[in-house]
Amino acid sequence: MANIREYFRKKEKRDKEQKPPRISYREKIKSHKFTVFYRVTLVLMLLAALGAVAFIQWQNKVYTESVELSNVEIRIPSDAQMMPFASHLLTYSKDGISCMDTKGNAVWNQTFEMQNPMVDINQNVVAVGDYNGRQIYVMNTESVLGNITTNRPVRDFCVSAGGVVAAVLDDTNVTLICLYDAKGKELVRFRTTMKESGYPAEVSISPSGELVCVSYLYVDSGHMKSSVAFYNFGAVGQNNTDNYVSGYDYIDTVVPFARFLDNRSLFAVSDDRIMFFGGAQKPVSIAEKLLDEEVRGVYYGSEYVGLVFNSRESGSRYRLDVYHKSGNFVCSIEYDIECRDVLFHEDQIIIYNESDCQIYNSKGAEKYAGKFNKTALMLIPQSASYTYMVVTPDSIDTIELR
Numbered sequence: 001m002a003n004i005r006e007y008f009r010k011k012e013k014r015d016k017e018q019k020p021p022r023i024s025y026r027e028k029i030k031s032h033k034f035t036v037f038y039r040v041t042l043v044l045m046l047l048a049a050l051g052a053v054a055f056i057q058w059q060n061k062v063y064t065e066s067v068e069l070s071n072v073e074i075r076i077p078s079d080a081q082m083m084p085f086a087s088h089l090l091t092y093s094k095d096g097i098s099c100m101d102t103k104g105n106a107v108w109n110q111t112f113e114m115q116n117p118m119v120d121i122n123q124n125v126v127a128v129g130d131y132n133g134r135q136i137y138v139m140n141t142e143s144v145l146g147n148i149t150t151n152r153p154v155r156d157f158c159v160s161a162g163g164v165v166a167a168v169l170d171d172t173n174v175t176l177i178c179l180y181d182a183k184g185k186e187l188v189r190f191r192t193t194m195k196e197s198g199y200p201a202e203v204s205i206s207p208s209g210e211l212v213c214v215s216y217l218y219v220d221s222g223h224m225k226s227s228v229a230f231y232n233f234g235a236v237g238q239n240n241t242d243n244y245v246s247g248y249d250y251i252d253t254v255v256p257f258a259r260f261l262d263n264r265s266l267f268a269v270s271d272d273r274i275m276f277f278g279g280a281q282k283p284v285s286i287a288e289k290l291l292d293e294e295v296r297g298v299y300y301g302s303e304y305v306g307l308v309f310n311s312r313e314s315g316s317r318y319r320l321d322v323y324h325k326s327g328n329f330v331c332s333i334e335y336d337i338e339c340r341d342v343l344f345h346e347d348q349i350i351i352y353n354e355s356d357c358q359i360y361n362s363k364g365a366e367k368y369a370g371k372f373n374k375t376a377l378m379l380i381p382q383s384a385s386y387t388y389m390v391v392t393p394d395s396i397d398t399i400e401l402r
Helices: 002-018 025-060
Strands: 066-073 081-085 088-093 096-100 106-111 117-122 125-130 135-140 144-149 154-159 165-170 175-180 186-192 199-205 211-220 223-232 244-251 257-262 265-269 273-278 284-290 297-300 304-310 318-324 329-335 341-345 348-352 356-361 366-371 378-381 387-391 395-401
Touching (some): 081 117, 081 378, 088 117, 096 125, 106 135, 135 154, 135 165, 154 199, 175 199, 211 257, 211 265, 257 297, 304 341, 318 348, 341 378, 348 378
Antiparallel strands (some): 066 395, 081 088, 088 096, 117 125, 154 165, 165 175, 175 186, 199 211, 211 223, 257 265, 304 318, 341 348, 348 356, 356 366, 378 387, 387 395
């Protein structure tokens, strides 16, 4: 009897020692959540790895052929000039200006009579006016927005992405810089003279229309000088004389080219340097590089600026030096064709002429090199990746690289 009781006592002790600990309901839920979390994390890491591989393959992909997606017959007057306008085609002459889409349809047409039409484009807005004339027309990619009538001859002008026009007007003893809205209402006017500030050689307006940059040329004590001045027509500049907020002087150089790339970034090119400025309210100099070679061409997009020089390398005729809008040097591209234009579109750098096309990415790696099937008068990138409108003497072709 004692042995039986001892047996059950030892068995009960063994069962207690071997019985797994009881897990609470809360602990089970916590364990399940951790399991789900680890599984989801693993899947996301796998998808990220696959995405990274696909992105690297896409970045390194080299396109070998162009495929024509569509073809539309058009007729462009022999005396017409052409410009890319967003993803559209802009044509203009002394008799008028028109906008055409990829299907060859006229979006709008504006007639006029001008002796020396000048055109300025800012994103989806274009302005056209006559040098020494008194009319400036403003349009976007959808319609004509309005026209401006000045009371003095127009020497130069630029337009913002919102349709505000900054115009340089000539007077007998002074030069006026006036801002107008697209309907022709005068917003701002200030005077400049050779004695006080110099002659405005270049004017540029930010996409928002709030900042205006003017490059002045003047002579001081027998030395030629240039002054890059910034004016703020927003709240910050209201308490400043003539809305002037900042400026920089350069001795023995001419600054004939200045452009806003966005609302806080601008670059300027002189005969001996390239300058970068930054700031949405009071722009300041952020970078500058002296140039010891003659600049053959200046090109730019929303992020990058390109300067063309004669090549120093054997086997190439030209060199394109690319800078980021921050002023940092990005890359140099050696090429041998006589280019019609250099385009910066997203991550693409496009160099082309009537028969040849070369495309690089922003790191300078070649993505495509080939020839057009027809004479290319104009190449206009489209919204779809590596798709372009090619304007020929008698057609608009839409092509895709593969």
